[in-house]
Amino acid sequence: MEKIQLGIVKEVCSADKSSSGLPRPLVETLILKEGYGIEQDKFAGGDLEKTVMIIGTHSYDMAKAHGMDLKPGSYGENILFDFDPHELDVTNRLKVGDAIIEITQKCTLCNHLSVFGAKLPKLIKNHRGLYCKIIKGGVITRGSVAYKISM
Template sequence: MGKVIAICTSPARGTQKQPVPAARFTVDWGVVGDAHGGNWHRQVSLLSADKIEAFNARGADVKPGAFGENLVVEGIDFRSLPVGTLLRCGGVLLEMTQIGKECHSHCEIYKKMGECIMPREGVFARVLVPGEIKVGDEMTLEPRTAPRPWQAAVITLSDKGARGERVDESGPAIAKRLQEAGYEVVEQLLLADEAAPLRTQLIRLADQRKLDLILTTGGTGFSPRDITPEATLTVADRTAPGIAEAMRAASLAITPRAMLSRAASAIRGKTLIINLPGSPKACMECMDVFMDTIPHAMGLLRGEVGDCARH
């Protein structure tokens, strides 16, 4: 159990948040009157009070709102909680959606201290049930009444698609199939065939959003611009070659050109990453191979199921 010791808002982006005694929280936005709200996953930002106290003990001298946080709470170590944690405060119900955040420019705190704790310790949430939170209100962890849906992202790699010269059909087809299977597809991205942006997005989705599954489509062939497998493997903690091997084996029964696929499958943290080919038809054929099996793999990564031993 924790206690809210500060609520902070700002009317415009780029300005420091200021403490307020109470605030209303709404679905599809976040904190009423806060410029960082919106219909996205980072509606509300939270920081543990002890992290700010420890930072101030080193001479930072910062006050609530300095890091852009909406809620400062004592008694809960947000950084130790998994994405998907439900937080109840009064009538408001929040769901944690992201841990940490990349800083694109260094703030005054960073310039003074050489670091900022928000990218490392801050967490983000979305509002599931609206209501009001006041300073002094208690915050508790809410148990789930049903398993959290698998969360996934789909990334299309296509130079022509990124330039607007070709309509992406594979990405939406993959997302639709995942949604029909009960997955929550939280992001769909369209990138050029460049290794650095792909690595950046894979790291962000795995490390901050803590997704169960990332499916890429495109960039798995022999063209000099086909860099998806290499980019995937450079961010991997472990490989999961059996999935890619099974897709190639099944595809060889359809076309001998399947042997030219360089698709990889790997694990980063608790996220499974699978490369799919570029055509919608081939994507569906490959998904036929693993859709029934990977829930067990993702359950193992979440720590929700036992090992694979057969008796």
């Protein structure tokens, strides 16, 4: 397996069934389970192609440049990286902590983000986040190293 180090996890977020709205709450650990999703996440057991949402600090920097200082989790992500995962392609695989995820699709434009600013959805339309499926379960925490891998 070839590995290229991309960066680290800045924050991890997960919303349990009692949570609603944004930002998604920060948590200490994400436990990813193949064929299920993120343990205790309200979206687990749903669409397995969209089990994990990733984003980079670049998306937050874009908002900040326009006067919107958002907290991690505001985009609804599960994993916030210190690099821009939008530079990767659909089908690319990432080893994060001891889990492996595969990028399946770009997130669609979400008007829910307009609660942070009317211009935000269009401003970040190409950096809204990426959906991933879980290839190999594992644990991800703040500070976990992320690698692009090829099998």
